[in-house]
Amino acid sequence: MASQDWPPQSGEAAQAAVLDLACDWALANGLVLRPQTGSPAATTLGSKPGQLAIHAPFALYPSAFPRRLFQQALALQPVYNQLYADVTVDDRFLEHVIGGAVSKVDEFQGRLYEIWKQVKREGIMQPLSLGLFRSDYLVHAPTDLPAEQHSIKQVEFNTISASFAALSTRVGDLHRYLEQSGAYPPHAALSTSAIPENGALAGLASGLAAAHKAYGNDKAVVMMVIQDHERNAFDQWPLAHELLLTHGVRMVRVPFSELRTTLSHSPAPDYNLLYTPPTPFGSLPTPLEISVVYWRTAYAPTDYYTSAEWDTRLFVEQSRAIKCPSVGMQLAGAKKVQQVLAEPAHLDRFVPDDKDRAFLRESFTDLYPLDDSDNGKIALDKAYRECEKYVLKPQREGGGNNVYRTDIPAFLDQLAEEDKAKGITGTENGDAPRGREGYILMSLIESPQGMEQVLVKAGEARGTRAKVISELGVYGVVLLREDVDNVRGGKAELLVNETVGHLLRTKPVESDEGGVATGFSVIDSPLLV
Structure with a gap:
């Protein structure tokens, strides 16, 4: 129709x-x-x-x-x-x-x-x-x-x-x-x-x-x-x-x-x-x-x-x-x-059946961490260079909490400024986690x-x-x-x-x-x- x-x-x-x-x-x-x-x-x-x-x-x-x-x-x-x-x-x-x-x-x-x-x-x-x-x-x-x-x-x-x-x-x-x-x-x-x-x-x-x-x-x-x-x-x-x-x-x-x-x-x-x-x-x-x-x-x-x-x-x-x-x-x-469940190693552990795993993966969209891992660094680059393709999600329910498209870079900058004020430079240096690590990046x-x-x-x-x-x-x-x-x-x-x-x-x-x-x-x- x-x-x-x-x-x-x-x-x-x-x-x-x-x-x-x-x-x-x-x-x-x-x-x-x-x-x-x-x-x-x-x-x-x-x-x-x-x-x-x-x-x-x-x-x-x-x-x-x-x-x-x-x-x-x-x-x-x-x-x-x-x-x-x-x-x-x-x-x-x-x-x-x-x-x-x-x-x-x-x-x-x-x-x-x-x-x-x-x-x-x-x-x-x-x-x-x-x-x-x-x-x-x-x-x-x-x-x-x-x-x-x-x-x-x-x-x-x-x-x-x-x-x-x-x-x-x-x-x-x-x-x-x-x-x-x-x-x-x-x-x-x-x-x-x-x-x-x-x-x-x-x-x-x-x-x-x-x-x-x-x-x-x-x-x-x-x-x-x-x-x-x-x-x-x-x-x-x-x-x-x-x-x-x-x-x-x-x-x-x-x-x-x-x-x-x-x-x-x-x-x-x-x-x-x-x-x-x-x-x-x-x-x-x-x-x-x-x-x-x-x-x-x-x-x-x-x-x-x-x-x-x-x-x-x-x-x-x-x-x-x-x-x-x-x-x-x-x-x-x-x-x-x-x-994390979208990562193959974790899904394989929870879902041993090949057919069920494939069925679930068909419904997954691209999901990324925002930590200091290699995937996290790739995601951070995407969040700045290709922000119009993504949404930033916190650990919240109930609607009205997400950050979309071109609003993402400024929001990440704000989180970085808050980290700087607290003296946090990143877990790779032994510090507390950065504020952005409480979010995930998801493709629209x-x-x-x-x-x-x-x-x-x-x-x-x-x-x-x-x-x-x-x-x-x-x-x-x-x-x-x-x-x-x-x-x-x-x-x-x-x-x-x-x-x-x-x-x-x-x-x-x-x-x-x-x-x-x-x-x-x-x-x-x-x-x-």
Whole structure:
């Protein structure tokens, strides 16, 4: 399908009618979020933000996506799940990759690393860890290659707080509804079967239920830890509803800061994690024993409001609750790990199967360190001489942290000046690592040109037709048992390894960053072509 053929062109009145129908459907079916405090919507609607909602940002039509590459991304997920599970339990690898330069130049990663080291010294209380992963891809479509030679390339692998499973499921439902209701103009590529079913919401809930069952106490509850003043509640509550209605498992949803005063451990040797709500609620007994701690926060320095949150993270890690993710699994999701795994020697060690290794490498783009190695020196030269081809990435989640193209040289110069002020000249002279060693250099992926979409911003019942880029995320679930007694040679035992759903995010071509929560993208669904 030619890019100029989609989405269908329609008159202003016809598009407005589709928009009205879509916005009403979104509000009626939970495709919503809370407005920002002080926003026009919040000011107009009232002063109780907990009772206000606006529709989430969405694409009016599903976006064309190559069926072959969509299926490839789904098939890749179990292989990636296995890889990152093995990284999670490989102490020597994490010590080498994170315990080296990364933990020394990145204070946030350094504090996570110290928690991980302390728990390892004390002895792990819970060998089970749950991963609700998402692997993100862009279509790589160089202009000199025909469409049948286009490929998917991995942007990043998320091991903590992989969001939008519920809202992405809702957007797929919205697009199927609009197609089935006859609201869309006729088009040869458009059919209900071309908009794939999305099991993301049910799949992540099923993963949480599997971890809860493995914990072994039916009376315990799952705890979702959220950011204070969370706007994205309606992507989170459906997981709690699905967990209860389908699996009979209760979930409590608690702001991170509240845990400072509400958590305790049962006496040794159990160290069960106990939560006492500040206000008694319903018929649940207190304190509540927690089976699984599901982190929907704690992935950025700003989530740790005070030193008490760092104490809380350690306290949770020291308990018998299953963590989603554990600190080790969160460290495994660092960008530096992604870069090191692209090196043949490391990938060969983790993935002995030739077919799986080749399959993974097809999805790799060029990744470089910025250290004093030969590859690091080559990368530094590229970052200055060919900066328009690259993005500089720190060890961060959540969007808005990368440095792109022509901004890279000045940023590297700034890091060098900061090193100079500290008296650091480089590890080759026995000094502390340079600031740039907390970053990786990644070649930019050449997305398809000329793709269009009608973007509907959050809370605004109007659409803007724009040239766009779409990023595909694939959700995976892993429940692993760490080999603490070294009976399997230190390898993880996977109790669950599944692909469970997808997310499509679409943004204007002029936007480098791609987060929905940060306002760059809308939630979309694929139209397989």
